[in-house]
Amino acid sequence: MxxxxxxxHAGFRRFIHAGDSGVIVSFADEPDMAVAMVxxxxxxxxxxxxxxxxxxxxxxxxxxxxxxxxxxxxxYSSSSDIIKGxxxxxxxxxxxxLVDSRHWIMPVLYGGEGGPDLExxxxxxxxxxxxxxxxHLSRQLTVAIMGFMPGLGYLKGIDPALTxxxxxxxxxxxxxxxxxxxxxxxxxxxxxxxxxxxxxGKVPVRIFEPRRDDPILFRPGDRVSFRRVDDAEFTxxxxxxxxxxxxxxxxxxxDKGEG
Amino acid sequence: MHSLRILTAGPHASIQDRGRPGQQWLGIPxxxxxxxxxxxxxxxxxxxxxxxxxxxVCLGNFSAELMTRAKVALTGTSAGTLxxxxxxxxxxxxxxxxxxxxxxxxxxxLGVIPDSNTATIAISGGxxxxxxxxxxxxxxxxxxxxxxxxxxxxxQIIPLGVVETPDAAEWMASDTLKDTGQPIRCVRGxxxxxxxxxxxxxxxxxxYTVSPILNRMGMRLDGEVLEHRTNADIPSDGIVTGTVQVPxxxxxxxxxxxxxxxxxxxxxxxxxxxxxPRLARLRPGEGLRFTEVTVAEAEAIARQHHDRLGAVLAGxxxxxxxxxxxxxxxxxxxx
Numbered sequence: 001m002x003x004x005x006x007x008x009h010a011g012f013r014r015f016i017h018a019g020d021s022g023v024i025v026s027f028a029d030e031p032d033m034a035v036a037m038v039x040x041x042x043x044x045x046x047x048x049x050x051x052x053x054x055x056x057x058x059x060x061x062x063x064x065x066x067x068x069x070x071x072x073x074x075x076y077s078s079s080s081d082i083i084k085g086x087x088x089x090x091x092x093x094x095x096x097x098l099v100d101s102r103h104w105i106m107p108v109l110y111g112g113e114g115g116p117d118l119e120x121x122x123x124x125x126x127x128x129x130x131x132x133x134x135x136h137l138s139r140q141l142t143v144a145i146m147g148f149m150p151g152l153g154y155l156k157g158i159d160p161a162l163t164x165x166x167x168x169x170x171x172x173x174x175x176x177x178x179x180x181x182x183x184x185x186x187x188x189x190x191x192x193x194x195x196x197x198x199x200x201g202k203v204p205v206r207i208f209e210p211r212r213d214d215p216i217l218f219r220p221g222d223r224v225s226f227r228r229v230d231d232a233e234f235t236x237x238x239x240x241x242x243x244x245x246x247x248x249x250x251x252x253x254x255d256k257g258e259g
Numbered sequence: 260m261h262s263l264r265i266l267t268a269g270p271h272a273s274i275q276d277r278g279r280p281g282q283q284w285l286g287i288p289x290x291x292x293x294x295x296x297x298x299x300x301x302x303x304x305x306x307x308x309x310x311x312x313x314x315x316v317c318l319g320n321f322s323a324e325l326m327t328r329a330k331v332a333l334t335g336t337s338a339g340t341l342x343x344x345x346x347x348x349x350x351x352x353x354x355x356x357x358x359x360x361x362x363x364x365x366x367x368x369l370g371v372i373p374d375s376n377t378a379t380i381a382i383s384g385g386x387x388x389x390x391x392x393x394x395x396x397x398x399x400x401x402x403x404x405x406x407x408x409x410x411x412x413x414x415q416i417i418p419l420g421v422v423e424t425p426d427a428a429e430w431m432a433s434d435t436l437k438d439t440g441q442p443i444r445c446v447r448g449x450x451x452x453x454x455x456x457x458x459x460x461x462x463x464x465x466x467y468t469v470s471p472i473l474n475r476m477g478m479r480l481d482g483e484v485l486e487h488r489t490n491a492d493i494p495s496d497g498i499v500t501g502t503v504q505v506p507x508x509x510x511x512x513x514x515x516x517x518x519x520x521x522x523x524x525x526x527x528x529x530x531x532x533x534x535x536p537r538l539a540r541l542r543p544g545e546g547l548r549f550t551e552v553t554v555a556e557a558e559a560i561a562r563q564h565h566d567r568l569g570a571v572l573a574g575x576x577x578x579x580x581x582x583x584x585x586x587x588x589x590x591x592x593x594x
Binding site for chain 2: 016017018019020021022024028044048059060061062063064065066067068069071074075078079145146147148149150151152153154190191210216218219220
């Protein structure tokens with residue numbers, strides 16, 4: 001019986017097996033978590049671009065917070081092929097933020113029926129609701145990973161003063177396009193679903209629309225800022241989105257800045 | 260009209276094919292049939308391309324009326340049978356793992372499947388659901404795929420693909436790749452270091468029972484609790500099908516085709532790809548054990564399994580005609 005750990009160290013990165021269909025490249029040993037996250041995103045982009053040996057063996061590249069998992073089919077390739085293909089990429093991976101990520105400036109209607117937890121968040125953080133909103137508006141977030149449901153991005157980097165756990169009892173029904181916060185992150189629910197985040201607003205942009213050519217708005221690594229809109233503008237944007245109009249375009253696509 | 264009218268969908272019947280791998284980075288589940296062996300065999304038996312969409316049935320209690328001539332095959336079970344009823348009310352029994360050529364107007368019925376949680380009904384022409392990210396598979400938890408993103412409903416009419424040159428040949432398989440009783444093979448990790456030595460010993464030796472909480476996303480197991488070194492939380496990372504996740508209560512959950520693409524619980528082990536069809540056949544209340552293999556062993560087993568499946572598909576034989584006792588008796592009455 002093999003009892004050794006199925007992992008290999010190489011500096012601050014580690015290869016870990018996920019059965020016979022996944023190789024995890026982990027940056028968890030990187031002393032700086034922010035660097036680990038950027039490296040994971042950079043590597044995911046490089047592997048996805050297909051510019052590596054054994055690129056045909058890669059079925060999917062799924063970013064985690066400080067790692068990526070490369071999925072392969074063991075019938076036609078092997079974990080050693082994947083590792084051979086990835087190792088040269090790791091040699092000069094760097095730690096600059098991605099240059100090809102897009103920047104979205106997302107309109108939000110804060111509070112009211114669409115953000116039923118705004119008062120609660122204000123109470124728990126000790127800020128007036130207006131300051132909760134201005135603090136949420138103050139940061140540019142990054143789509144660290146996606147998951148839970150189609151198109152849901154975990155937007156990392158909110159003001160630490162807004163850090164709260166998820167609600168102790170999740171709601172059975174959170175309407176689609178509700179904006180929530182928890183921990184150091186924000187999410188927008190793509191679909192109506194159960195959910196445990198603190199709900200502070202709603203957005204009119206369809207972040208998941210199966211009938212659209214590209215159904216999903218976010219990509220891992222994209223940057224997201226928020227823009228406050230009033231009832232009238234929200235209603236207008238929402239009606240246009242409902243009619244199938246594209247109401248949000250990336251503000252930039254080649255911005256190297258880490259705002 | 261090339262279609263099938265669902266009479267009773269039973270619990271959780273859905274349209275499936277191989278799923279949509281490659282989209283998990285966008286949060287879209289891989290999805291697809293729970294039992295890939297049954298899927299491959301079913302399509303081969305009815306003469307379909309390997310990627311044609313089928314009906315995946317959970318537990319059974321499914322019936323439907325063919326609105327067109329078609330070949331049908333039930334796979335993923337050895338003991339289950341299809342009952343075929345003609346418009347005159349006569350019925351005949353069709354064993355699993357063979358195809359049968361049926362005229363329009365025939366009703367097919369599947370009772371409770373005695374030996375499997377899931378089974379596949381393949382129909383010649385395939386189910387003609389719209390493609391979404393290259394697949395017709397339904398992932399009901401994400402509301403995508405199939406016809407409306409959900410499970411099949413009673414009374415629903417589903418279109419079938421057109422078979423250009425239908426023939427009457429009926430086929431059977433000699434081997435259904437059903438190895439019962441053997442432990443389910445796993446590679447340890449990715450977070451085996453978050454568990455105590457004892458937890459790993461227990462996981463690879465104790466008997467677990469399939470819990471009634473079983474769906475296309477995951478199979479919960481009841482049995483001995485697995486102890487974490489500290490806690491069950493990790494920074495979320497990507498997940499492959501077969502991952503054995505252990506949340507804070509210490510009871511393992513094997514993640515199946517519709518699992519979420521990322522998750523934040525420790526994973527003690529990962530079921531090897533070759534054993535996923537066998538796992539998917541286990542029913543609530545059934546017992547199972549896990550045994551450990553290395554990655555290299557698992558990859559070799561995957562290739563052997565693929566070759567064995569290939570040999571089964573290449574070695575299909577013409578099936579003997581079904582003796583339709585009811586029709587014989589009916590004939591007897593008139594002479």
